[in-house]
Amino acid sequence: VFTRIHSRRSVAKKHASVRCQANTPPIDAPTRSSSAIANSKSVAAVILGGGAGTRLYPLTKSRAKPAVPIGGAYRLIDVPMSNCLNSGISKVYILTQFNSASLNRHLARTYNFGNGIMYGGNGFVEVLAATQTPGQGGKEWFQGTADAVRQYCWLFNDVKNKDVEDVVILSGDHLYRMDYMKFVEAHRESDADISIGALPVEEDRASDFGLMKIDATGRITEFSEKPKGDKLQSMKVDTTVLGLSPGEAKAKPFIASMGIYVFKKKMLVKFLDEDYPQDNDFGGEIIPQAAQDGAKVQAYLFNDYWEDIGTIKSFFEANLNLAKDPPNFEFYNAEAPIYTSPRFLPPAKIERCHVKDAIISHGASLSDCSVEDAIVGLRSRVEKGCKIKKTMIIGADYYESEEKRKAIIASGGVPVGIGENTIIENAIIDKNARVGKNCVITNKDNIEDLQDEERGIFIRSGIVTILRNSTIPDGTVI
Numbered sequence: 098v099f100t101r102i103h104s105r106r107s108v109a110k111k112h113a114s115v116r117c118q119a120n121t122p123p124i125d126a127p128t129r130s131s132s133a134i135a136n137s138k139s140v141a142a143v144i145l146g147g148g149a150g151t152r153l154y155p156l157t158k159s160r161a162k163p164a165v166p167i168g169g170a171y172r173l174i175d176v177p178m179s180n181c182l183n184s185g186i187s188k189v190y191i192l193t194q195f196n197s198a199s200l201n202r203h204l205a206r207t208y209n210f211g212n213g214i215m216y217g218g219n220g221f222v223e224v225l226a227a228t229q230t231p232g233q234g235g236k237e238w239f240q241g242t243a244d245a246v247r248q249y250c251w252l253f254n255d256v257k258n259k260d261v262e263d264v265v266i267l268s269g270d271h272l273y274r275m276d277y278m279k280f281v282e283a284h285r286e287s288d289a290d291i292s293i294g295a296l297p298v299e300e301d302r303a304s305d306f307g308l309m310k311i312d313a314t315g316r317i318t319e320f321s322e323k324p325k326g327d328k329l330q331s332m333k334v335d336t337t338v339l340g341l342s343p344g345e346a347k348a349k350p351f352i353a354s355m356g357i358y359v360f361k362k363k364m365l366v367k368f369l370d371e372d373y374p375q376d377n378d379f380g381g382e383i384i385p386q387a388a389q390d391g392a393k394v395q396a397y398l399f400n401d402y403w404e405d406i407g408t409i410k411s412f413f414e415a416n417l418n419l420a421k422d423p424p425n426f427e428f429y430n431a432e433a434p435i436y437t438s439p440r441f442l443p444p445a446k447i448e449r450c451h452v453k454d455a456i457i458s459h460g461a462s463l464s465d466c467s468v469e470d471a472i473v474g475l476r477s478r479v480e481k482g483c484k485i486k487k488t489m490i491i492g493a494d495y496y497e498s499e500e501k502r503k504a505i506i507a508s509g510g511v512p513v514g515i516g517e518n519t520i521i522e523n524a525i526i527d528k529n530a531r532v533g534k535n536c537v538i539t540n541k542d543n544i545e546d547l548q549d550e551e552r553g554i555f556i557r558s559g560i561v562t563i564l565r566n567s568t569i570p571d572g573t574v575i
Contacts, residue, residue, distance in 0.1 A: 140281055141258060141362075142186050142265040144177050145242055146193035146200070152408040153270075155555045155564050156527065161193050163269030164200035165412070166491050166528070168419050168428050169458035169474045171437045172203055173406070176274075177267045178222070182208075183433040184277040186265065187220030188258065192245045197226060207438040225249050242266075244377040247369040253362055264365050266358040266379065272415055272426055273355075273403040274433055280397050284359040289395035291364070291384055293317065294355035296403055297336050299348060300329075306353030307380055308332040309396060315339055317394045320354075320385040339398035352396060354380060355403060364392070402426050410558040413525060416472050416489045420454050442475065458492060478514030480534075483521070490515070490526045511568050524561040532563065533571035540575065 146163050156165050163174035174191070181189050189208075193200060201224050208222045246266065253261065263284060265277050275294075284292035298306060303324075310319040311334055321332050329351075336346040358379060360368075368383055372390070376382035388394040402425050406412040418425045428435045442460035451467040458475045465481035474492025479485060493513050497505070502512040515521065516534035524538050530553070532538070540561050547556035553567025554575060561575055569575075 138188075138260045139262040140186050140265060140278070141188040141190065141253070141261045141263075142177075142181050142267060142277070143246055144174070144181075144189065144191045144267045144269050145245060146191060146197070146269050153412060154409075154557075155550070155562055156409070156412070156525070157196065159196055159199075159565060161197045161200040162407075163191070163193075164197075164203060165270075166474060167272070167406070167412075167416060169456045169472045169492075170440075171428060171435060172200075173270055173272075174200060174203065175207070175435050175437045176272055177269060178204075178208055179433070179435040180273075180275050180277060181265075181267075182436065184275075184279075186277055188261065189222045190249070190252070191222070191224045191269075192249070193224060193226055194245070197224070200224070203438055207436065225252075242377075242379045243369060243373075243383050246365070246379075247374075250366055250369050253366060258362075261362050264360050264362050266360065268356045270405065270407045271355070271357075271403060272406055273399075273401065274426070274430065274435075275399060275401075276433075280357075281359055283397050284395065287315070287395045288393065289316075289359075290361055290392040291387060291394045292359040292397050293384070293394065294357040294399050295339065295352040295396040296355050296399055297339070297341060297345070297349035298351050298353045300351065303332070303351040303353065304329055306351075309352050309354060310334050311338060311352065311396050313338055315396050317388055317396050320388070322381065336398075339396060341398070341400065345400070352398075355399060356380060356405075358384070359397075368392075408558070409525075409560055409562070413489060413560050417470055417487060420456050420470060420472060422454055440475065445473075460496075461492070474528075478512075480515060480517040480519075482518035483515050484519075485515070486522045488521050488524050488526065491528045493529050495529075511570065516571065523559065524563065526563045527565040527567075529566045530563045531568040533569055533573065535572050536569055537574045538563070538569070 146161050153162055153165060163172065165173050167173055178189065191204065204222060204224060252258065253264065263281055265281065280292065280294065295309065305323065307320065307322045308324060309317045310332055311317055315338055321328060324332055333350040334352060336349055336352060337343060341349065368387055373383050373386060376386065384394060404411065404415050406415045440459060445457040445459060445461040447457065448464045450463045450465065453469045455468050455471045455473060457473045460476040461473050463479045466479045466483040466485065468485045470487045471485050472489045473479065474490055476493040476496060477490045497513050505512045511531040511533040513529055513531055515532045516536065518534055519532055519536040520539060522539045526532065538561055540556060540559060543559060544556050545559050547554065550564060553564040553569060555562045555564060563569060
Protein backbone atom coordinates (compact mmCIF):
# COMPACT_ATOMS: atom_id res chain seq x y z
CA VAL A 98 0.00 0.00 0.00
CA PHE A 99 1.30 3.45 -0.72
CA THR A 100 -0.11 6.86 0.07
CA ARG A 101 -0.28 9.67 -2.45
CA ILE A 102 -0.97 13.15 -1.03
CA HIS A 103 -1.91 16.22 -3.05
CA SER A 104 -2.16 19.81 -1.97
CA ARG A 105 -5.70 20.45 -3.20
CA ARG A 106 -8.67 19.05 -1.27
CA SER A 107 -10.72 18.58 -4.41
CA VAL A 108 -8.09 16.24 -5.80
CA ALA A 109 -7.79 14.46 -2.47
CA LYS A 110 -11.52 13.77 -2.52
CA LYS A 111 -11.47 12.59 -6.09
CA HIS A 112 -8.55 10.19 -5.59
CA ALA A 113 -8.40 7.89 -2.59
CA SER A 114 -5.47 8.74 -0.35
CA VAL A 115 -4.53 5.10 0.09
CA ARG A 116 -4.51 2.87 -2.96
CA CYS A 117 -4.11 -0.87 -3.10
CA GLN A 118 -1.40 -1.86 -5.49
CA ALA A 119 -1.17 -5.06 -7.51
CA ASN A 120 2.10 -6.71 -6.72
CA THR A 121 1.87 -9.93 -8.65
CA PRO A 122 0.39 -10.45 -12.10
CA PRO A 123 -3.18 -11.80 -12.11
CA ILE A 124 -3.72 -15.00 -14.02
CA ASP A 125 -6.24 -13.43 -16.37
CA ALA A 126 -4.95 -9.87 -16.68
CA PRO A 127 -7.83 -8.01 -18.36
CA THR A 128 -5.68 -5.71 -20.44
CA ARG A 129 -3.96 -8.05 -22.80
CA SER A 130 -4.71 -7.05 -26.36
CA SER A 131 -7.42 -9.17 -27.97
CA SER A 132 -5.01 -11.22 -30.02
CA ALA A 133 -2.23 -11.26 -27.45
CA ILE A 134 -2.86 -14.63 -25.84
CA ALA A 135 -3.33 -16.33 -29.21
CA ASN A 136 -0.04 -14.85 -30.46
CA SER A 137 2.02 -14.99 -27.29
CA LYS A 138 3.69 -18.24 -28.34
CA SER A 139 5.01 -16.57 -31.47
CA VAL A 140 6.66 -13.58 -29.76
CA ALA A 141 9.69 -13.41 -27.48
CA ALA A 142 11.07 -10.34 -25.74
CA VAL A 143 14.69 -9.49 -24.96
CA ILE A 144 15.27 -6.79 -22.33
CA LEU A 145 18.75 -5.30 -22.47
CA GLY A 146 20.18 -4.67 -19.03
CA GLY A 147 22.56 -2.06 -20.40
CA GLY A 148 26.20 -1.40 -19.72
CA ALA A 149 27.93 -0.37 -16.52
CA GLY A 150 25.39 2.44 -15.98
CA THR A 151 28.08 5.11 -15.68
CA ARG A 152 25.57 7.90 -16.39
CA LEU A 153 23.50 6.74 -13.39
CA TYR A 154 26.49 6.33 -11.10
CA PRO A 155 26.58 6.17 -8.03
CA LEU A 156 23.12 4.53 -8.05
CA THR A 157 24.69 1.77 -10.16
CA LYS A 158 27.74 1.35 -7.92
CA SER A 159 26.43 -1.91 -6.45
CA ARG A 160 23.41 -2.70 -8.63
CA ALA A 161 22.62 -3.20 -12.32
CA LYS A 162 20.89 -0.31 -14.06
CA PRO A 163 17.54 -2.15 -14.40
CA ALA A 164 17.60 -2.80 -10.63
CA VAL A 165 17.74 0.90 -9.72
CA PRO A 166 14.68 1.77 -7.54
CA ILE A 167 12.07 4.17 -8.92
CA GLY A 168 8.77 5.61 -7.76
CA GLY A 169 9.16 4.62 -4.13
CA ALA A 170 8.43 0.91 -4.51
CA TYR A 171 9.52 -0.26 -7.96
CA ARG A 172 12.65 -0.99 -9.96
CA LEU A 173 13.35 0.09 -13.54
CA ILE A 174 13.05 -3.50 -14.80
CA ASP A 175 9.41 -3.59 -13.62
CA VAL A 176 8.41 -1.24 -16.46
CA PRO A 177 9.33 -3.39 -19.50
CA MET A 178 8.49 -6.60 -17.60
CA SER A 179 4.98 -5.35 -16.75
CA ASN A 180 4.47 -4.06 -20.29
CA CYS A 181 5.35 -7.55 -21.56
CA LEU A 182 2.92 -9.28 -19.17
CA ASN A 183 0.10 -6.82 -19.85
CA SER A 184 0.68 -7.35 -23.58
CA GLY A 185 0.50 -11.14 -23.21
CA ILE A 186 4.18 -11.71 -23.99
CA SER A 187 5.34 -14.48 -21.68
CA LYS A 188 8.71 -15.49 -23.17
CA VAL A 189 11.17 -13.01 -21.75
CA TYR A 190 14.95 -12.95 -21.69
CA ILE A 191 16.89 -10.37 -19.69
CA LEU A 192 20.53 -9.75 -20.61
CA THR A 193 22.76 -8.54 -17.77
CA GLN A 194 26.45 -7.88 -17.40
CA PHE A 195 27.18 -5.71 -14.36
CA ASN A 196 26.28 -6.03 -10.65
CA SER A 197 23.31 -8.27 -11.38
CA ALA A 198 22.83 -9.93 -7.96
CA SER A 199 20.02 -7.62 -6.73
CA LEU A 200 18.37 -7.69 -10.18
CA ASN A 201 18.37 -11.48 -10.23
CA ARG A 202 16.92 -11.60 -6.71
CA HIS A 203 14.13 -9.15 -7.61
CA LEU A 204 13.23 -11.04 -10.80
CA ALA A 205 13.13 -14.38 -8.99
CA ARG A 206 10.81 -12.99 -6.30
CA THR A 207 8.51 -11.09 -8.64
CA TYR A 208 8.24 -12.90 -11.96
CA ASN A 209 8.41 -16.57 -11.05
CA PHE A 210 6.15 -18.31 -13.58
CA GLY A 211 6.73 -21.70 -11.95
CA ASN A 212 5.96 -24.33 -14.56
CA GLY A 213 4.40 -21.76 -16.88
CA ILE A 214 0.84 -23.05 -16.44
CA MET A 215 -0.64 -19.54 -16.47
CA TYR A 216 0.70 -19.17 -20.01
CA GLY A 217 -0.20 -22.62 -21.28
CA GLY A 218 3.10 -24.06 -20.13
CA ASN A 219 5.09 -21.76 -22.45
CA GLY A 220 5.91 -18.80 -20.21
CA PHE A 221 9.34 -18.12 -18.77
CA VAL A 222 11.59 -15.32 -17.56
CA GLU A 223 15.27 -16.15 -17.97
CA VAL A 224 18.22 -14.01 -16.92
CA LEU A 225 21.15 -14.40 -19.30
CA ALA A 226 24.44 -13.32 -17.74
CA ALA A 227 27.26 -11.97 -19.88
CA THR A 228 29.66 -14.58 -21.20
CA GLN A 229 33.11 -14.15 -22.65
CA THR A 230 33.60 -14.88 -26.33
CA PRO A 231 36.87 -15.01 -28.27
CA GLY A 232 37.73 -11.78 -30.07
CA GLN A 233 40.75 -10.01 -31.56
CA GLY A 234 41.73 -8.78 -28.10
CA GLY A 235 41.28 -12.16 -26.46
CA LYS A 236 38.15 -13.10 -24.57
CA GLU A 237 35.67 -10.23 -24.52
CA TRP A 238 32.41 -9.36 -22.74
CA PHE A 239 29.32 -7.90 -24.45
CA GLN A 240 30.55 -5.20 -26.84
CA GLY A 241 27.18 -3.48 -27.39
CA THR A 242 23.43 -4.03 -27.63
CA ALA A 243 23.60 -6.17 -30.76
CA ASP A 244 26.62 -8.15 -29.59
CA ALA A 245 24.79 -9.01 -26.36
CA VAL A 246 21.92 -10.51 -28.35
CA ARG A 247 24.33 -12.15 -30.81
CA GLN A 248 26.04 -14.14 -28.05
CA TYR A 249 22.70 -15.73 -27.17
CA CYS A 250 21.32 -15.97 -30.71
CA TRP A 251 21.39 -19.76 -30.55
CA LEU A 252 18.52 -19.60 -28.04
CA PHE A 253 16.12 -18.45 -30.75
CA ASN A 254 16.57 -21.83 -32.45
CA ASP A 255 16.01 -23.69 -29.19
CA VAL A 256 13.05 -26.07 -29.13
CA LYS A 257 11.06 -23.91 -26.71
CA ASN A 258 11.29 -21.03 -29.20
CA LYS A 259 10.36 -23.05 -32.26
CA ASP A 260 7.06 -21.15 -32.56
CA VAL A 261 8.62 -17.70 -32.18
CA GLU A 262 8.29 -15.57 -35.31
CA ASP A 263 9.16 -12.10 -33.98
CA VAL A 264 11.52 -10.80 -31.30
CA VAL A 265 10.89 -7.57 -29.39
CA ILE A 266 14.11 -5.84 -28.25
CA LEU A 267 13.59 -3.56 -25.23
CA SER A 268 15.65 -1.30 -23.00
CA GLY A 269 15.72 -1.56 -19.22
CA ASP A 270 15.92 2.17 -18.46
CA HIS A 271 12.82 3.75 -20.02
CA LEU A 272 9.61 4.87 -18.30
CA TYR A 273 6.41 4.39 -20.33
CA ARG A 274 3.35 2.15 -20.70
CA MET A 275 2.88 0.36 -24.01
CA ASP A 276 1.01 -2.58 -25.53
CA TYR A 277 3.78 -4.43 -27.35
CA MET A 278 1.36 -6.72 -29.17
CA LYS A 279 -0.07 -3.73 -31.05
CA PHE A 280 3.52 -2.94 -32.01
CA VAL A 281 4.02 -6.54 -33.20
CA GLU A 282 0.71 -6.55 -35.09
CA ALA A 283 1.66 -3.35 -36.97
CA HIS A 284 5.05 -4.90 -37.73
CA ARG A 285 3.38 -7.98 -39.20
CA GLU A 286 0.79 -6.03 -41.16
CA SER A 287 3.50 -3.99 -42.86
CA ASP A 288 5.61 -7.13 -43.45
CA ALA A 289 8.64 -5.25 -42.14
CA ASP A 290 11.96 -6.88 -41.39
CA ILE A 291 12.48 -4.39 -38.55
CA SER A 292 10.04 -2.00 -36.86
CA ILE A 293 11.23 0.84 -34.64
CA GLY A 294 9.23 2.57 -31.91
CA ALA A 295 9.00 6.21 -33.04
CA LEU A 296 8.31 9.15 -30.77
CA PRO A 297 7.15 12.46 -32.30
CA VAL A 298 9.15 15.32 -30.76
CA GLU A 299 9.28 19.11 -30.80
CA GLU A 300 12.16 21.00 -32.40
CA ASP A 301 13.67 22.16 -29.09
CA ARG A 302 14.11 18.52 -27.93
CA ALA A 303 14.87 16.91 -31.29
CA SER A 304 18.67 17.33 -31.21
CA ASP A 305 18.83 15.16 -28.05
CA PHE A 306 17.67 12.08 -29.97
CA GLY A 307 18.56 9.84 -32.85
CA LEU A 308 16.14 11.02 -35.59
CA MET A 309 14.61 9.24 -38.56
CA LYS A 310 13.07 10.25 -41.88
CA ILE A 311 10.16 8.31 -43.38
CA ASP A 312 8.40 8.09 -46.72
CA ALA A 313 4.63 8.26 -47.29
CA THR A 314 4.18 4.65 -46.13
CA GLY A 315 6.10 5.08 -42.85
CA ARG A 316 9.17 3.26 -44.15
CA ILE A 317 12.37 4.68 -42.68
CA THR A 318 14.72 6.11 -45.31
CA GLU A 319 17.35 7.97 -43.28
CA PHE A 320 18.90 8.07 -39.81
CA SER A 321 20.77 10.88 -38.06
CA GLU A 322 22.23 10.76 -34.55
CA LYS A 323 21.55 13.95 -32.52
CA PRO A 324 21.73 16.35 -35.49
CA LYS A 325 22.04 20.11 -35.12
CA GLY A 326 21.67 23.17 -37.35
CA ASP A 327 20.90 22.55 -41.01
CA LYS A 328 21.16 18.81 -40.55
CA LEU A 329 18.44 18.98 -37.90
CA GLN A 330 16.15 20.95 -40.23
CA SER A 331 16.67 18.39 -42.98
CA MET A 332 15.24 15.67 -40.69
CA LYS A 333 11.75 17.21 -40.52
CA VAL A 334 9.01 14.87 -41.70
CA ASP A 335 5.25 14.88 -42.17
CA THR A 336 4.21 13.04 -39.02
CA THR A 337 0.56 12.87 -40.16
CA VAL A 338 1.77 9.79 -42.08
CA LEU A 339 2.05 8.02 -38.71
CA GLY A 340 -1.38 9.13 -37.56
CA LEU A 341 -0.86 12.52 -35.89
CA SER A 342 -3.41 15.26 -36.42
CA PRO A 343 -2.28 18.25 -38.55
CA GLY A 344 -1.98 20.38 -35.40
CA GLU A 345 0.14 17.80 -33.58
CA ALA A 346 2.23 17.20 -36.70
CA LYS A 347 3.05 20.90 -36.93
CA ALA A 348 4.13 21.02 -33.27
CA LYS A 349 6.13 17.78 -33.53
CA PRO A 350 7.74 17.59 -36.97
CA PHE A 351 10.50 15.16 -35.98
CA ILE A 352 10.42 11.47 -35.10
CA ALA A 353 12.93 10.04 -32.63
CA SER A 354 13.91 6.43 -32.12
CA MET A 355 12.74 5.08 -28.74
CA GLY A 356 15.40 2.38 -28.80
CA ILE A 357 12.83 -0.43 -28.90
CA TYR A 358 12.53 -2.72 -31.90
CA VAL A 359 10.63 -5.65 -33.37
CA PHE A 360 12.61 -8.01 -35.63
CA LYS A 361 11.50 -10.96 -37.68
CA LYS A 362 13.34 -13.75 -35.89
CA LYS A 363 14.94 -15.16 -39.01
CA MET A 364 16.10 -11.68 -40.08
CA LEU A 365 17.52 -10.89 -36.64
CA VAL A 366 19.63 -14.07 -36.72
CA LYS A 367 20.71 -13.33 -40.29
CA PHE A 368 21.72 -9.73 -39.53
CA LEU A 369 23.70 -10.71 -36.45
CA ASP A 370 25.46 -13.84 -37.68
CA GLU A 371 25.74 -13.44 -41.46
CA ASP A 372 25.32 -9.88 -42.72
CA TYR A 373 26.88 -7.73 -39.98
CA PRO A 374 28.92 -10.00 -37.68
CA GLN A 375 31.36 -7.19 -36.85
CA ASP A 376 28.71 -4.62 -35.87
CA ASN A 377 27.89 -4.43 -32.17
CA ASP A 378 25.12 -1.84 -31.86
CA PHE A 379 21.52 -1.97 -33.12
CA GLY A 380 20.67 1.72 -33.31
CA GLY A 381 23.99 3.07 -34.54
CA GLU A 382 25.19 0.28 -36.84
CA ILE A 383 23.03 -2.71 -37.74
CA ILE A 384 19.65 -1.05 -38.33
CA PRO A 385 20.90 1.92 -40.44
CA GLN A 386 23.09 -0.46 -42.47
CA ALA A 387 20.24 -2.93 -42.98
CA ALA A 388 17.95 -0.12 -44.19
CA GLN A 389 20.66 1.06 -46.59
CA ASP A 390 21.06 -2.48 -47.91
CA GLY A 391 17.35 -2.79 -48.74
CA ALA A 392 15.78 -4.28 -45.61
CA LYS A 393 12.29 -2.98 -44.89
CA VAL A 394 12.55 -0.84 -41.74
CA GLN A 395 9.23 0.61 -40.58
CA ALA A 396 8.37 3.30 -38.02
CA TYR A 397 5.69 2.61 -35.39
CA LEU A 398 4.13 5.67 -33.76
CA PHE A 399 4.03 5.91 -29.97
CA ASN A 400 2.44 9.22 -29.05
CA ASP A 401 2.32 9.02 -25.27
CA TYR A 402 4.53 9.62 -22.24
CA TRP A 403 8.01 8.17 -22.64
CA GLU A 404 11.18 9.11 -20.81
CA ASP A 405 14.73 7.87 -21.08
CA ILE A 406 15.95 7.84 -17.49
CA GLY A 407 19.53 6.83 -18.11
CA THR A 408 21.16 9.85 -16.41
CA ILE A 409 21.05 11.09 -12.81
CA LYS A 410 19.31 14.31 -13.89
CA SER A 411 16.59 12.64 -15.99
CA PHE A 412 16.12 9.91 -13.36
CA PHE A 413 15.74 12.47 -10.57
CA GLU A 414 13.31 14.67 -12.51
CA ALA A 415 11.21 11.71 -13.69
CA ASN A 416 10.86 10.52 -10.08
CA LEU A 417 9.80 13.91 -8.73
CA ASN A 418 7.33 14.29 -11.61
CA LEU A 419 5.56 11.15 -10.35
CA ALA A 420 4.49 13.15 -7.28
CA LYS A 421 3.10 16.07 -9.27
CA ASP A 422 -0.60 16.82 -9.56
CA PRO A 423 -1.43 15.42 -12.05
CA PRO A 424 1.63 13.24 -12.69
CA ASN A 425 3.05 12.62 -16.17
CA PHE A 426 2.98 8.90 -15.45
CA GLU A 427 1.02 6.74 -12.98
CA PHE A 428 2.50 3.43 -11.88
CA TYR A 429 -0.91 2.13 -10.94
CA ASN A 430 -3.39 1.80 -13.76
CA ALA A 431 -6.32 -0.57 -13.31
CA GLU A 432 -6.08 -1.72 -16.91
CA ALA A 433 -2.30 -2.06 -17.14
CA PRO A 434 -0.62 -1.99 -13.73
CA ILE A 435 3.12 -1.97 -13.21
CA TYR A 436 3.95 -5.00 -11.09
CA THR A 437 6.64 -5.33 -8.45
CA SER A 438 7.79 -7.62 -5.68
CA PRO A 439 5.21 -8.35 -2.94
CA ARG A 440 6.67 -7.10 0.33
CA PHE A 441 4.06 -7.51 3.12
CA LEU A 442 4.89 -4.21 4.80
CA PRO A 443 2.58 -2.12 7.00
CA PRO A 444 0.96 1.08 5.66
CA ALA A 445 2.90 4.32 5.94
CA LYS A 446 2.78 5.97 9.35
CA ILE A 447 2.52 9.78 9.28
CA GLU A 448 2.30 11.73 12.54
CA ARG A 449 1.71 15.51 12.69
CA CYS A 450 3.39 16.17 9.34
CA HIS A 451 3.04 18.72 6.55
CA VAL A 452 3.03 16.71 3.33
CA LYS A 453 2.45 18.20 -0.14
CA ASP A 454 2.80 16.53 -3.56
CA ALA A 455 4.62 13.46 -2.31
CA ILE A 456 4.56 9.69 -2.65
CA ILE A 457 5.00 7.91 0.68
CA SER A 458 5.75 4.20 0.27
CA HIS A 459 4.80 1.22 2.43
CA GLY A 460 6.56 0.80 5.72
CA ALA A 461 7.67 4.45 5.91
CA SER A 462 7.50 6.37 9.19
CA LEU A 463 7.32 10.19 9.29
CA SER A 464 7.03 12.24 12.46
CA ASP A 465 6.58 16.02 12.96
CA CYS A 466 8.29 16.86 9.67
CA SER A 467 7.68 18.70 6.40
CA VAL A 468 7.81 16.81 3.09
CA GLU A 469 7.20 18.55 -0.26
CA ASP A 470 7.75 17.42 -3.87
CA ALA A 471 9.34 14.19 -2.75
CA ILE A 472 9.46 10.42 -3.06
CA VAL A 473 9.79 8.64 0.29
CA GLY A 474 10.68 4.99 -0.30
CA LEU A 475 10.16 1.68 1.45
CA ARG A 476 10.85 1.61 5.21
CA SER A 477 12.10 5.21 5.18
CA ARG A 478 12.30 6.96 8.52
CA VAL A 479 12.13 10.75 8.79
CA GLU A 480 12.40 12.20 12.28
CA LYS A 481 10.87 15.32 13.84
CA GLY A 482 11.88 18.77 12.71
CA CYS A 483 13.10 17.58 9.29
CA LYS A 484 12.41 19.58 6.13
CA ILE A 485 12.49 17.47 2.97
CA LYS A 486 11.97 19.16 -0.39
CA LYS A 487 12.61 18.07 -3.99
CA THR A 488 14.22 14.91 -2.70
CA MET A 489 14.13 11.19 -3.41
CA ILE A 490 14.65 9.00 -0.35
CA ILE A 491 15.05 5.47 -1.71
CA GLY A 492 14.46 3.84 1.69
CA ALA A 493 15.92 0.84 3.49
CA ASP A 494 16.18 -2.93 3.17
CA TYR A 495 15.44 -3.51 6.85
CA TYR A 496 14.08 -1.98 10.06
CA GLU A 497 16.13 -1.17 13.14
CA SER A 498 14.29 -1.79 16.40
CA GLU A 499 13.82 1.06 18.84
CA GLU A 500 16.25 -0.62 21.23
CA LYS A 501 18.90 -0.89 18.54
CA ARG A 502 18.39 2.72 17.44
CA LYS A 503 18.81 3.96 21.03
CA ALA A 504 21.92 1.86 21.45
CA ILE A 505 23.40 3.23 18.21
CA ILE A 506 22.72 6.82 19.28
CA ALA A 507 24.11 6.18 22.78
CA SER A 508 27.34 4.91 21.25
CA GLY A 509 27.67 8.06 19.11
CA GLY A 510 26.47 6.43 15.90
CA VAL A 511 23.72 7.31 13.43
CA PRO A 512 20.68 5.02 12.92
CA VAL A 513 19.23 4.30 9.46
CA GLY A 514 17.03 7.15 8.20
CA ILE A 515 16.98 10.94 8.42
CA GLY A 516 17.86 12.38 11.84
CA GLU A 517 16.04 15.16 13.71
CA ASN A 518 16.04 18.76 12.38
CA THR A 519 17.85 17.85 9.16
CA ILE A 520 17.17 19.89 6.01
CA ILE A 521 17.45 18.16 2.63
CA GLU A 522 16.72 19.67 -0.79
CA ASN A 523 17.57 18.65 -4.36
CA ALA A 524 19.07 15.33 -3.30
CA ILE A 525 18.87 11.56 -3.62
CA ILE A 526 19.32 9.53 -0.44
CA ASP A 527 20.24 5.98 -1.47
CA LYS A 528 19.26 2.80 0.40
CA ASN A 529 20.19 2.23 4.04
CA ALA A 530 21.87 5.64 4.30
CA ARG A 531 22.30 7.05 7.82
CA VAL A 532 21.86 10.83 7.91
CA GLY A 533 22.47 12.37 11.34
CA LYS A 534 20.75 15.12 13.28
CA ASN A 535 20.93 18.82 12.36
CA CYS A 536 22.44 18.16 8.91
CA VAL A 537 21.97 20.51 5.95
CA ILE A 538 22.10 18.82 2.52
CA THR A 539 21.16 21.50 -0.01
CA ASN A 540 24.27 22.05 -2.17
CA LYS A 541 24.28 25.67 -1.02
CA ASP A 542 27.44 26.38 -3.05
CA ASN A 543 25.78 25.15 -6.27
CA ILE A 544 28.56 22.68 -7.04
CA GLU A 545 27.90 20.89 -10.34
CA ASP A 546 30.12 17.84 -9.86
CA LEU A 547 31.90 16.36 -6.85
CA GLN A 548 33.14 12.88 -5.98
CA ASP A 549 33.78 12.23 -2.32
CA GLU A 550 32.85 8.58 -1.98
CA GLU A 551 34.94 8.20 1.16
CA ARG A 552 32.46 10.48 2.95
CA GLY A 553 29.51 8.98 1.07
CA ILE A 554 28.83 12.09 -1.02
CA PHE A 555 28.50 12.36 -4.80
CA ILE A 556 27.26 15.43 -6.71
CA ARG A 557 26.28 15.20 -10.37
CA SER A 558 24.46 17.87 -12.40
CA GLY A 559 24.06 19.78 -9.13
CA ILE A 560 22.10 16.90 -7.53
CA VAL A 561 23.55 15.57 -4.27
CA THR A 562 23.52 11.79 -3.84
CA ILE A 563 24.18 10.22 -0.44
CA LEU A 564 25.61 6.81 -1.22
CA ARG A 565 24.07 3.49 -0.26
CA ASN A 566 24.98 2.28 3.26
CA SER A 567 26.92 5.50 3.96
CA THR A 568 26.85 7.53 7.18
CA ILE A 569 26.55 11.33 7.33
CA PRO A 570 27.53 12.48 10.85
CA ASP A 571 25.43 14.87 12.97
CA GLY A 572 25.74 18.52 11.96
CA THR A 573 27.18 17.88 8.49
CA VAL A 574 26.65 20.68 5.95
CA ILE A 575 26.78 19.80 2.25
